[in-house]
Amino acid sequence: MQKAHSSLFRAADRFLGEEVGLSTSQHAVLLILMQHDGAPISAIAGELKMGKSSLTGLIDRMEKKGLVSRRQSADDARSFEIHIRDHGRHLVRSTLPGTKRINRSILEPFSAQEQEVIARFLNHVASNADEIVATQTSRKHKENHPQ
């Protein structure tokens, strides 16, 4: 299972990197911001199931590339709003056809019913992977994604 996942993950990453110079995470951040522009770092980290410390570096690099900008929150002096910039917006839009093509191409050999099962499976994994693993180890979970 891990192998299947890691190879798709790496292949998708390679595709994005070659195509427009975005890592998977950068791409994911942009997609989130397209829906929730101005989201704070914590929220983005939560959505991506990444540690906050990772987001600091990720947003740094994206800022350096001119994809997003940090803006002080008016309400909370600790917090920053992350805003997508035009460059980021255009870039992420340019990836949509390619990623759609790839998804189609991956699902091509499967029937409509089978694709439904696959979609259900992937959603299940996406929303429960953390909990499933946590249940098995039955500890260290809250300590890992607490922040």
Added chain:
Amino acid sequence: MQKAHSSLFRAADRFLGEEVGLSTSQHAVLLILMQHDGAPISAIAGELKMGKSSLTGLIDRMEKKGLVSRRQSADDARSFEIHIRDHGRHLVRSTLPGTKRINRSILEPFSAQEQEVIARFLNHVASNADEIVATQTSRKHKENHPQ
């Protein structure tokens, strides 16, 4: 899709790391060596679809932990055989029940027929992800995994 994969990938990685101190890649290397002990670095890199340079570091760290050992190939003066050591063998064995439990638990909500579809899908992804992406970008592929 990427999100689903990255979150499972990371969750599995966390599980292995917490449980016995193995990264997914280290685990995968040990599993390969259980079947093909003495495999050279190139072959392992090929199986994992990783660059050879990555394997140098990976094997370095595994050697430092006493999981595997490098041994000069008798035939080829450039090549090293990677051998699994007892410590590695015991460690990877100890992970098997846990990973089986997790796999079962992930597949639990799906019927036998659905599980068959899922397995077919994952195998498809594992063996074709690279090619699918390569077809789309239609270049840079052989240059990336040539060595």
Added chain:
DNA sequence: TATATTTAGTTCACATACGAAATAAATTAT
């Protein structure tokens, strides 16, 4: 209000992966 706790974000040391370039040995071509 004063103190304690939680929360947002960063910094740090480290693990991991990558591609390009280097080295050295094996193979192929001439």
Added chain:
DNA sequence: ATAATTTATTTCGTATGTGAACTAAATATA
């Protein structure tokens, strides 16, 4: 046999992710 090419591995610089420890601000509790 010599030269050109390919192959196996390492080194280097860089990107990415992590958890622990830190700072500062917000919130809760006393």
